[in-house]
Amino acid sequence: xxKFSLTxxxxxxxFAELVGVVSALFAGxxxxxxxxxIQPPFSPPAWVFxxxxxxxxxxxxxxxxxxxxxxxxxxxxxxxxxxxxxxxxFSWSIIFFxxxxxxxxxxxxxxxxxxxxxxxxxxxxxxxxxxIFNIPYLLWxxxxxxxxxGTVLLN
Numbered sequence: 526x527x528k529f530s531l532t533x534x535x536x537x538x539x540f541a542e543l544v545g546v547v548s549a550l551f552a553g554x555x556x557x558x559x560x561x562x563i564q565p566p567f568s569p570p571a572w573v574f575x576x577x578x579x580x581x582x583x584x585x586x587x588x589x590x591x592x593x594x595x596x597x598x599x600x601x602x603x604x605x606x607x608x609x610x611x612x613x614x615f616s617w618s619i620i621f622f623x624x625x626x627x628x629x630x631x632x633x634x635x636x637x638x639x640x641x642x643x644x645x646x647x648x649x650x651x652x653x654x655x656x657i658f659n660i661p662y663l664l665w666x667x668x669x670x671x672x673x674x675g676t677v678l679l680n
Contacts, residue, residue, distance in 0.1 A: 527594045537593065538586030544611050545582045549575075552618035558625065565675025581662045585611070588648055588658040595651050603647035610640035627677045634673040638666040 549555065556571045589607050592600050614637055621630035641663045649656025 526596060530594070533593070534587070534590045537590035538583050541582040541586035541589065541611070542579065544615050545578050548615045548618045552622040555618065555622045558622050562627075562676055563679040565672060565679060568672055568675075577665060581665060584658045584662060588655040591652050591655040591658075592648055597651040599647065599651050603644070603651055606640065606644045606647055610637060610644050613637045613640055621673070627673075627680060631670070631673040631677045634666070634670040638663070638670050641666050 555574075559571045585607070589604065592603050592607070613633060617630060617633045617637060620626050620633055641659065645656045645659045645663055648659060
């Protein structure tokens, strides 16, 4: 394990958070559209999403920092999966809220869930704590996939 760097940790967290912020900016008025569609049972109020995502992006940033700082030869492939899932994550809000392509957004949510599972597996094999940090993300994505598929079926 390489020496701790507060600067690199902060950059990792801020980078992940910026993915969410920029995606939300491109997505547009998510609260308005969210209230327009018929939502499946157990859909949370709109204010829950930015709160949950802020925590999840911070966890992603922390865990990616752990992997980045690892001396493990597998860290590059794990970080590639991390950046791929971040790109897919970035696209979901835009597909769902900006373009209102509900079936495509449901497919993207399921793909993202699989990618998060792969990322956790890879992170866990390098540093258990980094994998564990993302278990809430996987659980949220399973729930988000349910919401996305449910929204398609109800609308």
